[in-house]
Amino acid sequence: MNWFDLASPWWLLVLFALAGLIAGYVYMQRRRHNRALKFANLDLLNRVAPKTQNRAQHIPIVLMVLALAVLVVAMAGPQADRKVPRNKATVILVIDVSRSMDATDVSPSRLKAAQDAGKRFADELTEGINLGLVSYAGTATTLVSPTPNRQATKDAIDKLTLDDKTATGEGILAAITQIKTLNAVLGGDQGAPPAQIVLLSDGKETVPDDPDDPRGAFTAARKAKEERIPVNTISFGTETGSVDLEGDRIPVPVDDESLRKIAQLSGGRFFTASSLDELNEVYKNLQNQIGYETQRGDASRPWLIVGTLLVLAAAASAVAINRRLP
Template identity: 50%
Template sequence: MSLTGFADPLWFLLLILVAALGLGYLWMLRRRRRDTARYTDLSMLDRVAPVRPGWQRHVPPALLLVALVLLTVALAGPTAELKVPRNRATVMLTVDVSESMAATDVAPSRLAAAQQAAKSFVDKLTPGVNLGLVSFAGSATVLVSPTNDREQVRQGIDALKLSQGTATGEAIAAAVQAVQSFGKLISGVDGPPPARIVLMSDGKENTPADLNAERGAFTQARAAKAAQMPVSAISFGTSGGSITQDGQSTPVPVDEVSMRQIAALSGGDFYRAQDAGQLQQVYGTLAEQIGYETKQADASRSWLVLGALTALASVAAALLLTQRLP
């Protein structure tokens, strides 16, 4: 049992009474032995007194004391961390479809592997998460606004097509705007639900070339942080990737540096995936982090059950060993 605290620890004062009962029981045993030795003819006692169990007769009161300790812990209100599905959250899945995603360093291609892993991510998300989809190359497009209809997102992922350019900043900006628009529609008493951007890309932004420009990736990462939308950045691919254009092979090495910086500037996390299996693992981790939250929950039930069962065991042992209640 892993406990994180107690809601009402003052109940532990009852353990003083439990300890007093234990000491009282030991005192009564000692007094009984002393009185027996003082006032009884031991030679006659062996012949007329019924045979009494030995140490077994102490089992019922010992179990009773243990039961009282367990029930006292239950009264103190033990708490534990419990992972529960989120009932409200928004995620924008943002996928790079630039031409470098045609590289086959990840079989069958970076894009095909990314599509498969992304659909696995969609399937693993809990129902309380609204999911949207953004694709980006030279510009960004919101393919699916945040929704709990997973089939729409799957169809959007299947429809991803390669294009020229890499406008990572535009993609982050589009994701932020989509979340904010959606948040205005469903905002309740507690405000809009928590949001996150999951950004998967293999290359460095080139539209614009300056990542600190107004629409650059670093600038938009800072804007995402200001909007309380951390970016989980996934760098996908290897340093040896290449694509063939006009009969010539063009290197398209993965760019981890800028992706790591985007995650840091937004207050999010950075992940590296060099093959389809690693990408699946990353998406699985994100689905677990995003779909569940840790809460302090009441953990007294198990202590109460153990206490009650131990008390019943004490009664049963007393009837079997001493033919009386403890």
């Protein structure tokens, strides 16, 4: 804690008054002790009031002073960063359903594992977030517009089916369109809640051939950057993945490079996962990042609790040791 962590630091000036009280108490104790030495029989005094008892009698006042100091700090309003659920936000889950997602290097298959993890992500996302779903292969399809209804998204995830080709740029652009449509309903981009895209794929874009094409993945990522919509990408699968196409075994290794660049261009984060457990961990990380925000807020409660406990301890020790309250 420092001066900049306090809402009302001027309350700490009370500590100077508290220091004055301590000095006055010490002075009065010394004055009383000197007066007793001047007029008392020392042998009799040591027998009647041993030193250990004299020290113990100060415990209540020490505890009370500590309690007052802690309570003064509480009054100064200590501040701290706290993670709190977002009241509003928009997330579009974009899932690749190209034929390569049928690879079984991830059990039972890339798509089945992606469906299981996607439904879990929907369940665990905080309530204040509108969640939408876009799937893409050769084209992109908006399956669920952003909504707080998690069941709609989960039902749509269950119905995902494979198709030919991979148009990653189309998937991103479709997600951007859904976010901007919702923002328009909410009153425009200026007052719109924060939005992010979570894109899961296993391979390189095949339509168009050039990712810098006007409808390509890199162009779409730049568009997302302009709209302040980060695209968090998840490269899902392994280097040894393959699929059976018309009797031929076709290798479909993951393509980390292009997905990493999409995240970089858009201002998002890049993740990799090669199993369902790893994918769940990635989604959990994203859920914490997207579903919560850090806010500066009051942190005086612990100080109030400690101060109150010290007051009670001071009162209890005063009754036990001195047979009276301080």
